[in-house]
Amino acid sequence: ELEEINGREIFCLTPLAIMSLLFGVYPMPVLNLMNASLVKLVDVVKMVM
Numbered sequence: 001e002l003e004e005i006n007g008r009e010i011f012c013l014t015p016l017a018i019m020s021l022l023f024g025v026y027p028m029p030v031l032n033l034m035n036a037s038l039v040k041l042v043d044v045v046k047m048v049m
Helices: 007-025 028-048
Strands: none
């Protein structure tokens, strides 16, 4: 049997659910933040190969 979710769990899960929903609907702001570091990572991998 599973117990009901309590207030602390709701408090922790609500921001995660909102961020997941926003990232699923509109991912470009997060992807744009990661773009510069991913470009550097790809350059490093290309140099190693």
